[in-house]
Amino acid sequence: xxxxxxxKKYYRANKLPHIWCPGCGHGTLTNTIVRAVxxxxxxxxxxxxxxxxxxxxxxxxxxxxxxxxxxxxxxxAFATGIKFANPKLHVIVIMGDGDSSAIGGNHLIHASRxxxxxxxxxxxxNIYGMTGGQFSPTTPxxxxxxxxxxxxxxxxxxxxxxxxxxxxxxxxxxxAYHAPLMQKLIxxxxxxxxxxxxxxxxxxxxxxxxxxxxxxAFKMHTFLKENCVDKKVVDKxxxxxxxxxIIGEFYNNPQPEYTESYQVIIxxxxx
Amino acid sequence: MADERxxxxxxxxxxxxxxxxxFCPTKVLExxxxxxxxxxxxxxxxxxxxxxRCPDNAIWIGGKK
Numbered sequence: 482x483x484x485x486x487x488x489k490k491y492y493r494a495n496k497l498p499h500i501w502c503p504g505c506g507h508g509t510l511t512n513t514i515v516r517a518v519x520x521x522x523x524x525x526x527x528x529x530x531x532x533x534x535x536x537x538x539x540x541x542x543x544x545x546x547x548x549x550x551x552x553x554x555x556x557x558a559f560a561t562g563i564k565f566a567n568p569k570l571h572v573i574v575i576m577g578d579g580d581s582s583a584i585g586g587n588h589l590i591h592a593s594r595x596x597x598x599x600x601x602x603x604x605x606x607n608i609y610g611m612t613g614g615q616f617s618p619t620t621p622x623x624x625x626x627x628x629x630x631x632x633x634x635x636x637x638x639x640x641x642x643x644x645x646x647x648x649x650x651x652x653x654x655x656x657a658y659h660a661p662l663m664q665k666l667i668x669x670x671x672x673x674x675x676x677x678x679x680x681x682x683x684x685x686x687x688x689x690x691x692x693x694x695x696x697x698a699f700k701m702h703t704f705l706k707e708n709c710v711d712k713k714v715v716d717k718x719x720x721x722x723x724x725x726x727i728i729g730e731f732y733n734n735p736q737p738e739y740t741e742s743y744q745v746i747i748x749x750x751x752x
Numbered sequence: 753m754a755d756e757r758x759x760x761x762x763x764x765x766x767x768x769x770x771x772x773x774x775f776c777p778t779k780v781l782e783x784x785x786x787x788x789x790x791x792x793x794x795x796x797x798x799x800x801x802x803x804x805r806c807p808d809n810a811i812w813i814g815g816k817k
Binding site: 483484485486488492497498499501502503504505506507508509512660661686697698699702703 | 760762764765767768769770771773774775803804805806807808809810812813814
């Protein structure tokens with residue numbers, strides 16, 4: 482197949498090109514997951530990629546791991562079952578913003594609370610792209626969508642704060658533009674023995690971008706470049722974080738892991 | 753030893769989004785007929801920005817064909 486070595490090794494190249502629109506950030510974010518797995522040298526047979534429904538959830542179809550494309554919002558529930566059945570697997574869940582925080586919002590907070598060893602990666606494009614551009618729980622206040630033609634009056638979720646508040650033990654935010662940071666966060670997330678939540682700010686030039694006059698895909702990348710500040714910078718000088726999107730590693734606090742705690746009970750009862 | 757690596761493309765995978773064209777620091781790339789086109793190959797410095805940014809894995813730095 483005519484492609485680079487990582488694509489040859491980790492993609493189902495016969496399924497490419499993928500369905501995503503020209504310039505969609507999801508392709509770039511999927512590559513960050515692939516490079517993180519490659520960097521950690523994980524055995525492909527011990528990696529499981531699970532997804533729900535939506536643009537983002539098409540990703541596992543193109544990836545050559547054990548993959549599972551599940552129902553809307555329920556990716557974490559299926560992933561919990563997989564991890565419980567075989568705790569030695571590395572389970573990575575790819576969800577969209579709507580999939581993870583609206584339809585699957587309850588699954589997200591409870592998977593976070595349990596601290597089960599799953600790495601959840603959210604491709605946040607601020608919109609329901611696949612169904613035609615309805616506003617999602619992360620559409621910014623005032624922005625336009627097909628279902629908010631006069632502007633969105635809902636406040637958007639801060640997904641990282643939500644996951645951290647619910648009990649996730651590793652939390653970070655990267656973007657499609659900050660691909661090397663995103664890759665590093667995913668590597669750390671996979672290595673964290675517990676629930677890791679990594680939000681990847683994606684870009685939707687078709688539905689979100691066009692309706693809100695954000696310009697070309699390259700212009701949307703430039704927006705991410707100019708409007709995101711690393712947490713380390715803001716910690717030193719809070720002024721620099723004013724009206725900016727904060728990215729980077731937010732929380733890293735390992736706690737007892739769910740399947741391990743369960744094994745302790747099994748061992749105890751078997752005497 | 754001369755660098756044997758070269759900029760390669762899989763044209764059928766390219767959707768002509770222009771992200772690589774925007775990021776290329778030496779203006780090697782252009783959009784032609786809705787696809788990325790290597791217009792100035794001699795200017796390529798093999799920085800790999802196009803490969804890092806391309807959402808479609810359609811352009812990369814590889815060994816010589």
